[in-house]
Amino acid sequence: MSQQANIHVVKKDNITEHATVPISYSTPSLEDGSILIRSALVSLTANNLSYAHLGAVLNWWDAYTVPSSLPAPYSDDSQYGIVPVWGYAEILESKISGLTPGQILFGFWPSHDLPVALRLKSADDCPGHFIEITDSRQNLMNLYNRYILRPDITPSSVSASTPQTDSLAWQSIFLGAGRYISRYVFGSPPIHPGLGSLPWTAEDADMSQAVIVSLSASGKTARVFQDALVGEREDKDGPLGWIGVTAGNGKGLIPQTKRFETKIVGYEDITSETLMRWIEGLKPKRLIIIDFASRGTSLQTLMTTLQSTPSLGSLPLTIIGVGSESKPHKPSDVTATLQSRAKMPNRVQMNMSGIRDRAIELLGAEKVFREGQKYWEGFMKRGGVEGMRLEWGSGIGGNEGIEGGWTRLCEQAVPSDVGMVFRV
Known part of the structure; x- marks a missing residue:
């Protein structure tokens, strides 16, 4: 059965030109070792401008390519790209042991609401961590291919308006x-x-x-x-x-x-x-x-x-x-x-x-991530976001969606004390 999704695309040689393009799709069949996810809660920061500026140099455009079924000219991946975003995604289907529908992963996601398949393997260095192994993404740096299972989060908690959700949102903005x-x-x-x-x-x-x-x-x-x-x-x-x-x-x-x-x-x-x-x-x-x-x-x-x-x-x-x-x-x-x-x-x-990468090599991944989580908890207790505020948006298109957020980034209209996050 055909369904509808919205894709936010950016022109590679002029990132101020962008659009939200609707697309019809059918749920793809999954291969073994794959999951189907949909972005759920993501942030937009100045980092995303860097991903667009240097997308060809540092391979960020390769993370999620424009679907070939988009109408022209947006289907031309030499002209248009999808800017990746940090945050949380929901697993819709899974053929990976240890991952089940309804679970939430933290990582690097597409700025659209089209379900996408990832090929993951369990990380050898840290329980609950998974590595993307699709050939087209192997030129990305390791930071962008690691996904972390968050068993403490549910789809309802991502969509709720609670202090926990605010903390999740801030954590997608402050990457460490x-x-x-x-x-x-x-x-x-x-x-x-x-x-x-x-x-x-x-x-x-x-x-x-x-x-x-x-x-x-x-x-x-x-x-x-x-x-x-x-x-x-x-x-x-x-x-x-x-x-x-x-x-x-x-x-x-x-x-x-x-x-x-x-x-x-x-x-x-x-x-x-x-x-x-x-x-x-x-x-x-x-x-x-x-x-x-x-x-x-x-x-x-x-x-x-x-x-x-x-x-x-x-x-x-x-x-x-x-x-x-x-x-x-x-x-x-x-x-x-x-x-x-x-x-x-x-x-x-x-x-x-x-x-x-070097810290993991010297100290081990479990220690690196355990210390990072401990620091984050201390940062929040010390009032690390005091005087700042979250600006919530929803969806992909329009002023309230990722499209509007991208416009504000390009116009330098996001104050330094504001964090932009979106419920996709």
Whole structure:
């Protein structure tokens, strides 16, 4: 029997062009080792813009391709793609031992309500985890092919309006990349922020004598990093001081702490002599800039100011880039940005998948995920989302659906204190 679904598609060479396209379908027959799922509760964040900008480079377009049965021109996968989203999906049918209809998986899903089949195998390293093994997805990084069974969640709890559902929604938004910087890049065992297998020594990971600058400190990944600095590190681990650069008022960006000095400044203040004197007063032996997709040329401006300050310009400087500026870019601009980053000395672009792969190799998956869940519970208890709010949408098309959410992302109309989530 034919049924109806809606597919949100994005034009690959101009991601501001997008549409919701209806499609008729019949439930496919499942092969052994497969499940049929439908997206249930998903989020949209600045990460999704990155998935579109770099979809061809990092194979994100391969996660879920446009159905060939869509009307032209949307069926042309050289022009249109489906942007993947993080969240929860319901199992509709299963031919995998240990997975049954009605169960909920956390992972990387399509931004549509068409049921899709996944080929999964049980992960050898952690109970309740499954790995996608479809040939077309093997060029994706490991982070995006791992699915986690959530036996504590039911379809009704996903669709309900309860504190538990809110917590699930926030967890689909805060993926933990910020914590990985504190826990692994500047922790023990030390793990390289780009490719986890590259050399990264205990000296590289030592922030005990450093001043850290968070550019775009009000972003969601930045908030997690700042919380982890306070909530998950020993006193002796540093840093000496932390500076948050933000366009907002800075309220709630970092938990109160007596372990190190903190300071909130606006973008207009990063060249000020007052800020340079504040840094000098802490007598750092190292400077660390975490660039959480800062606006415009603010990173270059800050670097120039630091380097022209005699007592600071000679200090070792480490720059870690996280994500990209949350606005649409032309493909040529994306290429230019990547080339500019590659030329910048002492800068490494963070790769969460590479860090997690290395952490699993060194510590074991069970420990990595157990620690991550414990941290998440602490983050929420410490008021990690205080001052923020969820903006709920529903469905795929229209202003209230994923289509409207994508428009707001492209128009930079989603404040940093808002998390967009959708009941599909």
